[in-house]
Amino acid sequence: MHKHHFIATSALLHPHRFCSRTLDRWWQSPQQIWLSSRGVHSHKAGNLVTVRAQVTTEAPAKVAKVSKKDDEGVVVNKYKPKDPYVGLCLINTKITGDDAPGETNHIVFSTEGEVPYREGQSIGVIADGVDKNGKPHKLRLYSIASSAIGDFGDSKTVSLCVKRLVYTNDQGEIVKGVCSNFLCDLKPGAPVKITGPVGKEMLMPKDQNATIIMLATGTGIAPFRAFLWKMFFEKHEDYKVRAPLQMFFPFFLTSSMALHGSSWEFLQEFEKMKELAPDNFRVDFAVSREQTNEKGEKMYIQTRMAQYAKELWELLKKDNTYVYMCGLKGMEKGIDDIMVSLAAEDGIDWLTYKKELKKAEQWNVEVY
Missing domain, CATH: 3.40.50.80 (Nucleotide-binding domain of ferredoxin-NADP reductase (FNR) module)
Incomplete structure (x- = not known):
């Protein structure tokens, strides 16, 4: 025990x-x-x-x-960038007050049990759209914020804690992180491309x-x-x-x-x-x-x-x-x-x- x-x-x-x-x-x-x-x-x-x-x-x-x-039950890289799992956003909740410094969201995705993971692992997320070169956005890794059985206890979800990245660069331009803003703007029911788990x-x-x-x-x-x-x-x-x-x-x-x-x-x-x-x-x-x-x-x-x-x-x-x-x-x-x-x-x-x-x-x- x-x-x-x-x-x-x-x-x-x-x-x-x-x-x-x-x-x-x-x-x-x-x-x-x-x-x-x-x-x-x-x-x-x-x-x-x-x-x-x-x-x-x-x-x-x-x-x-x-x-x-050495635990053989730990799954790594089941889904890769060229063939990601497509899950659905179930819950996307802002968890910081309106006058808090920055915005952080708690986001829950449905995986139907197809993305098995352990506590301490991460998943990758690929934002929709393409970059300035016309290529798909690169994945961004996020630490998993739910236990292996997920927030609902049915082993069919995975949760993230995501801070929206917005900052002003040296040229005075406002820059928005591609993946964090994509995730924080997701609506329930929207698809999301997931890779991993990793780590x-x-x-x-x-x-x-x-x-x-x-x-x-x-x-x-x-x-x-x-x-x-x-x-x-x-x-x-x-x-x-x-x-x-x-x-x-x-x-x-x-x-x-x-x-x-x-x-x-x-x-x-x-x-x-x-x-x-x-x-x-x-x-x-x-x-x-x-x-x-x-x-x-x-x-x-x-x-x-x-x-x-x-x-x-x-x-x-x-x-x-x-x-x-x-x-x-x-x-x-x-x-x-x-x-x-x-x-x-x-x-x-x-x-x-x-x-x-x-x-x-x-x-x-x-x-x-």
Whole structure:
């Protein structure tokens, strides 16, 4: 039986629509749960001072494990760009308030069970139309935001969390991302070309006693929504929580997201957990844009990590701790800056030790 402990950090949690009947149908209450969440906001790396120390201690050796990537049941590249699967848009819901910075949508596609995937994988989407050269648009990869059985629990759908990309270039021109705008504009019933699934890097560990640290910025929350949906809202005889479940879950929560429209609905998920485990489940929310650390610095994701750095370093020295990082490219360097200092205090070279963590599948990164 899997006994997963979760410790998660995120800079932006994108909610989704769901009904209480869905939760009632798929909920399985863990015996022991402890969730602590605090606000974080990250657009760029903060300034952290790296402390250098003499490295004299050999890093702890990692034990051999069964690789998650050897699972024969994991499907990869069933559908390719030249012969994609054509699914249908079932739901396309804007999940950010009107005055929120940017627009993010929760989108559900019907696949009729023809696109089997696992939590942590991605699918490709090919936007309709052609590029400036008259050729079909190239596919864009998106992390899957639903568990393997989908939001409806029938293994016939796949969900994405998509931010509409709109920015002004150096020439002052407004540029719109082709695929993100195509997806955010999709109407229910519209066809969509899907490739994949792809990826094994972000698959959940096979370790039955895993402690999982999840770090996300932006729509990087997608694979973790898949992880958590499986853990909290589904019944799996071989995937139960038998031990206390602890989570750090800082996330970006603007006032507009918290107070307006459908974006508030994701909090029903946490409220349901509190109802089912009132003595063992705790949720603390904060408006991250107003939050600073004890030095008055803005609360970037690595700034929040620094507050728990020693605890996290102790966990990372254990063979059953797994880090999952998904989001913006700059986030990993910010985390490295913190861990270099802490590892050096023990005489360990962090970058060398991180290589060992990667070999042991304890350090898993998907950034864009």
